Structure formats: C-alpha cells, structure tokens
Amino acid sequence: MSQLFEFLLRQGDNALVLGHRMSEWCGVAPALEEDIALANTALDLIGQTQLWLGYAAEVEAAGRTANDLAFRRDAYDFRNMLMVEVPNEDFGRTLMQQFCFDAFQVPWLTALTASSDTRVAEIATKSVKEAAYHLDRSAKTVIALGDGTAESNARMQTALDYLWPYTGEIFADDATDQAMAKAGVAPLPSSLKETWQKTIVQTLSAADLTQPDSTFAHSGGRSGMRHTEHLGHMLATMQVLQRSYPSAVW
Amino acid sequence: MTSKTLSEAQVWQWLEDVPDPEIPVISVVDLGVVRDVSVKDEAVRVTITPTYSGCPAMSVIAMDIETALAKQGVTQLELKTQIVPAWTTDWLSAKGIAKLETYGIAPPQAAGVPKRCPHCKSQALEKVSQFGSTPCKAQWRCTDCLEPFDYFKCI
Ligand SMILES: [Zn+2]
Numbered sequence: 001m002s003q004l005f006e007f008l009l010r011q012g013d014n015a016l017v018l019g020h021r022m023s024e025w026c027g028v029a030p031a032l033e034e035d036i037a038l039a040n041t042a043l044d045l046i047g048q049t050q051l052w053l054g055y056a057a058e059v060e061a062a063g064r065t066a067n068d069l070a071f072r073r074d075a076y077d078f079r080n081m082l083m084v085e086v087p088n089e090d091f092g093r094t095l096m097q098q099f100c101f102d103a104f105q106v107p108w109l110t111a112l113t114a115s116s117d118t119r120v121a122e123i124a125t126k127s128v129k130e131a132a133y134h135l136d137r138s139a140k141t142v143i144a145l146g147d148g149t150a151e152s153n154a155r156m157q158t159a160l161d162y163l164w165p166y167t168g169e170i171f172a173d174d175a176t177d178q179a180m181a182k183a184g185v186a187p188l189p190s191s192l193k194e195t196w197q198k199t200i201v202q203t204l205s206a207a208d209l210t211q212p213d214s215t216f217a218h219s220g221g222r223s224g225m226r227h228t229e230h231l232g233h234m235l236a237t238m239q240v241l242q243r244s245y246p247s248a249v250w
Numbered sequence: 251m252t253s254k255t256l257s258e259a260q261v262w263q264w265l266e267d268v269p270d271p272e273i274p275v276i277s278v279v280d281l282g283v284v285r286d287v288s289v290k291d292e293a294v295r296v297t298i299t300p301t302y303s304g305c306p307a308m309s310v311i312a313m314d315i316e317t318a319l320a321k322q323g324v325t326q327l328e329l330k331t332q333i334v335p336a337w338t339t340d341w342l343s344a345k346g347i348a349k350l351e352t353y354g355i356a357p358p359q360a361a362g363v364p365k366r367c368p369h370c371k372s373q374a375l376e377k378v379s380q381f382g383s384t385p386c387k388a389q390w391r392c393t394d395c396l397e398p399f400d401y402f403k404c405i
Contacts, residue, residue: 033379033389040381047304051333122334126303129336129405137380 003179004117005059006079007186009069010176010222011123012052013080016070017231018101019045020238021088030091037137041098044130051123071242075231082221083166085231092145092152093159099142100163102135103199104170107192116184139203146207153208160204161212168217170196176222261287261294261319268318271310272384275353278311282341285332293326294319299337302385339404350402356390358404367392368399 022042029035053066064072084101088094109131112124145152171193173181180186204211220226241248265287268278278284278298286297296315300308312329319327339358342350347357356364366373372394379389387400 033381036383036389037379037381040385043304043306043385044302045304047300047302051303126300126333126336130302133380133403133405 002059003176004183004185005056006176007180008052008056008059008120009079010081012049012056012066012069013078014084014101015045015052016049017078017080017234018084018098019043019049020234021084021094022098024088025091025094034091038094041134041137044127044134048123048127048130051126055119055123067242071239072246075227075235076224078221078227078231078235079224080221080231081166081169082218082228083163083169085221085228085234086163086166087230089159089162090155092155093162095138095141095145096156096159096163098134099138099203100167100200102131102138103203104189104192104196105131106135106199107195108186108189111187111192115186120185135199139199142203142209143207146204146209156207157209160209164212165214165216165218168215169219169221172217172219172222174223256289256292256294256324258287258289261289261296261324264318264322265296265315268311268314271307271314273350273353273355275349276342276346278315280343280346280349282337282339282343282346283308283311284315292324293328294324295328295330297330297332299332299335301337303333305385307384337405339402342402354399355387356399356401358402360404362404364390364399364401367395367397369397370395 019042022038022045025035025038026042027035029038049070050066053069057064057066057069083097086093086097106128109124109128113121113128115121115124142156146156147153171190173188173190177186177188181188200211218228221228262279262284265284266277266279270276270278270281273281281301283298283301284296285299286295288295296319298308298311298315308331312331315329316327342358350357351368354368356366356368359365363377364375367375370392372392374393376391376393377388378391378398381387382389382400386403388403389398390401391398
C-alpha cells in the first residue's frame, strides 16, 4: 500500500466517518435549525469524502471506486482518527467533537492548498472554504452552550473531558506523515499543534470551560491498528445497503 | 445536428435556459457553475464546477444540461467537472443576483450578512441559523415584517 494512498484514506475516512456521525442527527436534532445545519455540514463532509476517496481509488489503481472504499471496507481498513468515530451521545458532544476537528482541519487544509501534489492542493482549496464555515459555527455553538446554563455548561465540560484523550492522536506523526512531509505533500500534523491549541484555548476560555490536564492519548485509528468498538457498529448501519445488495447503484 | 456551424455562443445561450434545480428562478449560468463551453465540429464539451463539494444538486444539474442540449440536437456531449478554481459567489451573474432578491432570497454580500430584507427592504435583521434549505444558504429573519428568508451565503 503506497504512502500516498494511505494518506488519502486518512483524509477521506475522517470526512466520511464524521460526516456519517453528523448525519445521524438528521430528523432528531434539538431544533429545526440545528437539524438543517448538521445535515448540511454532513453533506459538505460527504462531498469532501468523494473527492478524497475518488483520488485514493485512482492512486491505488486496483479498479476500486470511491464507493467501494466507503462501503466495502471493514473497520480495520479505515484510517480515520478515533475522535470522529465515537458516538454522538448528546448534542453537546457532537458539537465539541466537530469543533475539535474543525480547529485542526482549517489550518491543515490551508497548508494542504500548497501541497506538492496538485490534486491534493485542489481538493484542499475546495474543502477549506467549507471547513472555515464549519469552524465558525462549531466554535460559536461551543461558546453559546459552554457559556449558557449550568446544565449546558456541565454537559459541554463532560463532552470535552470525554473527547480530550482522543485529540492527541491528531498530532502523533508516524511513517506516513514523515513520508508525506518529505515529499512536500503535507506538513507534519505535529507542526500544527500550536495553532490548534491556540484556537482551543481561546474558544474554551470564552465558553467558560476547563481544558483537561491529562496528556494521555488514545491511538490506533489513523493506522487502522485499533479502532474503538463503535466504528464497527457505525459501519454496519452505513454499509448495510452495499452489504445486502452488493453493487447496487442509484 | 443539422447545422454545421454550432457556435459556443449558441450553447451558452441554451444553457441560459437550464434552471438551477433548487433555485429555479436563476439559470445554471447565472449560478456560475458553468465554467467553460467548447465546441469542436459537433462535439460539445461543457465544464461545470460544484458550488459546495457535497451539493446534491450537482448530479441533477449535469443531467439537466445533458437533457437540454440533447433536445437541441447535441449528440456528442462531454461533461467535465472541475473543482479548481473553487466556486465563489462572485461568479453569480448580476442578472442572477437581481432575480434572487425578487424571488425572496437575499443575495450574498461581501460583509457576510444580508444587506436588507428581500420582502420589505428593512435593515433590521437577525440570523436564525448559519445553514438554510440548501448548503449555499443561511436562514435569517426580518424583525420588521417578521418574515424569515434565505440568505445566499458569501463564499
Ligand atoms: Zn422584512
């Protein structure tokens, strides 16, 4: 498996898995406006998935398509960070999860617009506009809920405490990251930690939330080594149509 | 195709009649998603770009363009999708912008907020949601006439 393919799967799978989690709110979000916002955010992410996985399939050159990669791989073949696959639990956790992701995704995609790989740069250029809009909304919502009632503040703190140990994985460089950095395809994720941290600190302070002390970090999602038990359940729902009716098309 | 002198201008004109599936008051040309038309002998190539990467209307737009051109006798059509340069609301035509407002959708503003209520023109506005009925719109409300309205997001 080439390092570029591996890298593209990570980009596509992050967007796909988070996009699916967002889509789970469709019809059951706490307010109509939020329902629409989450569905539209999911749509952006699924659109980005098509671009990333479409390119991944071309790079692999094994006759697979973006659809095959999305719907016919099992959990251990997924390369998303663990943070995006944890269950929604409540609206607060979903927004906190999206915020922690967006705060990384905006500087990350911005850096990728200068990628030595033209296709990567093109996809990033398209996606970063959407990501910036997502961050604007997720950061404001985290602040509104954190700086809201005692109940909403407590729920946001619980969400943050739960998600925090999953954020470390974002910045844990590995061999694929090193190879991409060397080829000028992408910067090392660790080089963006400071920028990410700055956004987190600013937003949490405005939201009256406390950043957890713990430096423990779960890992295994980006390498596919060890996903959480939640991913398989999610895929069972997401992939049921292609599993039951292989090759079904619209 | 009976005529051997199909021009690019003619194809653009036909595309002017293809409505956007979600905002039918403007055409796909007004929306700025048609980026290029080239005609070589009888082969037509139309290049389109998505507004948002996940916009579900894109496949419908592609189908509508195919259907419209087939009706005009175009038998060799190549539809190309490109994502760069990324679509921007700057590409909405002046005609399209005027039609949006008449239709009740506040056109995009560089300031990032609608200029006035498309119904009563009041400037007393409040944001309801950052997203609206389609990925390209946000939801606003006029605090004078109390009507909600879509605002075409500026990107
Ligand atoms: Zn009004």
